[in-house]
Amino acid sequence: MNNRSQKILPVIMPVMMAPKARPDDRFxxxxxxxxxLVAVLITASIPAFAATDPARASxxxxxxxxxxxxxxxFVFNIIISISAMAIGTVAGAVLGLGQIxxxxxxxxxxxxxxxxxxxxxxxxxxxxxxFLLPFELKIFGLTIPLPDWLKAMFGLxxxxxxxVSEIVRGGVMSLPSGQWEAAESLAxxxxxTLWRIILPQCVKRMLPPWMNLYSILTMATVLASIVxxxxxxxLTGQALAAEGGRSDLLIPFYSFVLFLxxxxxxxxxxxxxxxxxxxAVIT
Amino acid sequence: xAWTDKEPMVSIRDVHKSFGALEVLKGVSxxxxxxxxxxxxxxxxxxxxxxxxxxxxxxxxxxxxxxVEGQEVNDPHLNKLELRKKVGMVFQQYNLFPHKNxxxxxxxxxxxxxxxxxxxVEKLARSxxxxxxxxxxxxxxxxxxxxxQQQRVAIARSLAMNPDxxxxxxxxxxxxxxxxxxxxxxxxxxxxxxxxxILVTHEMGFAKEVADHIYFTDxxxxxxHGPPTEFFEQAKDxxxxxxxxxxx
Ligand SMILES: Nc1ncnc2c1ncn2[C@@H]1O[C@H](COP(=O)(O)OP(=O)(O)OP(=O)(O)O)[C@@H](O)[C@H]1O
Ligand SMILES: [Mg+2]
Numbered sequence: 001m002n003n004r005s006q007k008i009l010p011v012i013m014p015v016m017m018a019p020k021a022r023p024d025d026r027f028x029x030x031x032x033x034x035x036x037l038v039a040v041l042i043t044a045s046i047p048a049f050a051a052t053d054p055a056r057a058s059x060x061x062x063x064x065x066x067x068x069x070x071x072x073x074f075v076f077n078i079i080i081s082i083s084a085m086a087i088g089t090v091a092g093a094v095l096g097l098g099q100i101x102x103x104x105x106x107x108x109x110x111x112x113x114x115x116x117x118x119x120x121x122x123x124x125x126x127x128x129x130x131f132l133l134p135f136e137l138k139i140f141g142l143t144i145p146l147p148d149w150l151k152a153m154f155g156l157x158x159x160x161x162x163x164v165s166e167i168v169r170g171g172v173m174s175l176p177s178g179q180w181e182a183a184e185s186l187a188x189x190x191x192x193t194l195w196r197i198i199l200p201q202c203v204k205r206m207l208p209p210w211m212n213l214y215s216i217l218t219m220a221t222v223l224a225s226i227v228x229x230x231x232x233x234x235l236t237g238q239a240l241a242a243e244g245g246r247s248d249l250l251i252p253f254y255s256f257v258l259f260l261x262x263x264x265x266x267x268x269x270x271x272x273x274x275x276x277x278x279x280a281v282i283t
Numbered sequence: 284x285a286w287t288d289k290e291p292m293v294s295i296r297d298v299h300k301s302f303g304a305l306e307v308l309k310g311v312s313x314x315x316x317x318x319x320x321x322x323x324x325x326x327x328x329x330x331x332x333x334x335x336x337x338x339x340x341x342x343x344x345x346x347x348x349x350x351v352e353g354q355e356v357n358d359p360h361l362n363k364l365e366l367r368k369k370v371g372m373v374f375q376q377y378n379l380f381p382h383k384n385x386x387x388x389x390x391x392x393x394x395x396x397x398x399x400x401x402x403x404v405e406k407l408a409r410s411x412x413x414x415x416x417x418x419x420x421x422x423x424x425x426x427x428x429x430x431x432q433q434q435r436v437a438i439a440r441s442l443a444m445n446p447d448x449x450x451x452x453x454x455x456x457x458x459x460x461x462x463x464x465x466x467x468x469x470x471x472x473x474x475x476x477x478x479x480x481i482l483v484t485h486e487m488g489f490a491k492e493v494a495d496h497i498y499f500t501d502x503x504x505x506x507x508h509g510p511p512t513e514f515f516e517q518a519k520d521x522x523x524x525x526x527x528x529x530x531x
Contacts, residue, residue: 178376179380181341181374182380182437184341184363185341185367185370185441186391186444187367188392188396196391196395200382201380201381201382
C-alpha cells in the first residue's frame with residue numbers, strides 16, 4: 001500500500017462516516033410533535049364520532065377492550081424480531097467472515113449467498129420460508145413441529161443474515177490497512193489479527209448499522225400477517241372483523257398499531273444516531 | 284549451514300518487485316551487517332518503503348533473494364511468522380492499536396505470539412516505556428498521546444519482541460517538528476545499543492549522524508551509496524546531487 005493513501009485513510013474516515021448520520025436538529029422530534037400527532041388522530045376520528053349511534057359502544061371503549069390482545073400480538077412481533085435478529089446475526093457474522101476469508105471458494109460462495117439474500121424482497125423470502133419449510137421436522141425419530149411463526153422467523157432471518165454479512169465485511173474493510181500491517185509485522189497470525197485487533201475495533205463501527213437493521217426488521221415483522229401468523233396486524237384485522245367491520249374503527253385501531261411501533265422503534269433510532277455521532281469522533 | 288554474524292544479517296540480492304505492470308524495484312542489492320545502521324534516502328515513489336516491506340515479507344518479490352540471518356525470505360515455504368519475530372517494523376503512521384493502552388500495545392505481541400509469562404512481559408513492557416521516556420503514560424490510549432509519543436510507543440512495541448533487526452519507514456515524516464527530535468533520539472540510542480537498523484528517512488542531518496552507510500535510491504535502483512561523510516560530500520551521480528540540492 002502506498003504511504004500516501006495510508007496517510008489519508010484514517011483522517012478522512014470520520015468525515016466519510018459522519019454526515020447523513022447527523023440529522024438536522026430542526027427535524028428532531030420534539031414533545032409537541034407527539035401532541036400534534038394525537039390531535040390529528042382525534043380530528044380524523046371526528047366523523048366517526050358524529051356517526052356514532054348511542055346504542056353502539058364508542059370507539060375508545062372498543063379499542064380499550066381489544067387492547068390487551070393487540071398488545072399481546074405486538075409482544076409477539078417483538079419476539080419474532082429479536083429471535084430473527086439473533087439467528088440472522090450469528091449466521092450473518094459467519095457469512096461476513098466468510099466474505100473476507102483467504103480461501104477463494106469460501107469467499108466467493110459467501111459473497112454469492114450474501115448478494116442473493118440481500119437483493120431479494122423480504123416478503124418473497126418470507127413466502128419462500130413458509131412454503132419450503134415442512135410443518136414438522138423429523139430428526140432421529142424426534143418430531144419437532146415447525147409452527148408458522150417459527151417459519152416466519154426463519155424467513156425474516158435470511159435478509160437479516162445477508163445484511164449483517166455486509167455490515168461485518170464493510171466494518172472490517174473500513175479499518176485502515178495499517179492495523180493489519182502492524183499486527184502482521186508483530187508476527188500475529190491471521191486469526192489473532194482478526195480476533196484481537198480488527199474485530200474489536202469494528203464492533204463499534206458495526207453497532208449503528210446493526211441497530212438500524214433491527215429497526216427495519218421490527219417493522220417488517222408485520223409482513224408475517226400476510227402468511228397468517230397471529231402478530232399484531234393479523235389480530236387487528238380479526239378484532240375489526242369481530243366488531244362487524246365498523247369503518248369508524250379503522251383509523252383508531254391502525255393508529256394504535258402505528259403508535260406501538262413508533263414507541264418501540266423511535267428510541268432505537270435516536271440511540272443509533274447518538275452512537276454514530278460518538279463513534280464518528282473517536283475512531 | 285548455520286548463519287554467523289560474520290555474514291550479513293540482511294542480504295538483499297538483485298531484487299525485482301512489480302505491482303502489476305509497474306516495476307517498482309529493478310534489481311536492488313545491499314547488505315547489512317549485525318549492529319550496522321543503514322539509511323535509505325531518495326525521492327518519493329522511488330520504492331524505499333516497498334524495499335523494506337519486502338524484508339519482513341509484507342510485500343513479496345518477483346525475483347532475487349532476500350536473506351535474513353541466512354534464511355531466504357523469497358521462499359514459498361517460508362514461515363512468515365518466524366521471520367517477523369526477528370524483524371521489527373515501525374511505520375510512518377504509528378499504527379498503534381487504538382483500543383489498547385500504551386502498556387497493552389507493548390504487551391500484546393509477546394503475550395499472544397511468544398506466549399511469554401504475563402508477569403515477565405509486564406516487567407519488560409514497563410522497562411521499555413521507561414527506555415522510550417514515557418513513564419506515566421502506561422495507561423494512556425493512543426488517542427490521548429501526541430504523535431511523537433505514539434511513535435515511541437510503537438518503537439517500544441516492536442522492541443518488546445526482542446527483534447534482531449529493526450525497520451523504520453519514515454517514522455518522523457508525520458510528526459510535528461517539535462516532536463521529531465524525541466523520536467530521533469530514541470532511535471539514536473537504539474543504534475548506540477547495537478541494534479541493527481534499516482531506516483528510510485528524509486532527515487538528512489540525522490542520517491549523517493547515525494548511519495554507517497547511506498543508500499540513495501531513484502526509480503527502483505540504488506543510484507549511489509557510501510559512508511555518510513563520503514556520500515554527502517562527494518556525491519558523483521547528477522541525480523544524487525540534484526536530490527541533495529533540493530533537500531538540504
Ligand atoms: N500496494 C501497491 N499497489 C500498487 N502500487 C504500489 C503499491 N505500493 C506502492 N506502489 C507504488 O510503488 C511505487 C513505490 O512506492 P513506495 O511506497 O515504495 O515509494 P517510497 O519511495 O516509499 O515513496 P515515499 O517517499 O512517498 O514514501 C509508487 O509508484 C507507488 O505508487
Ligand atoms: Mg514510503
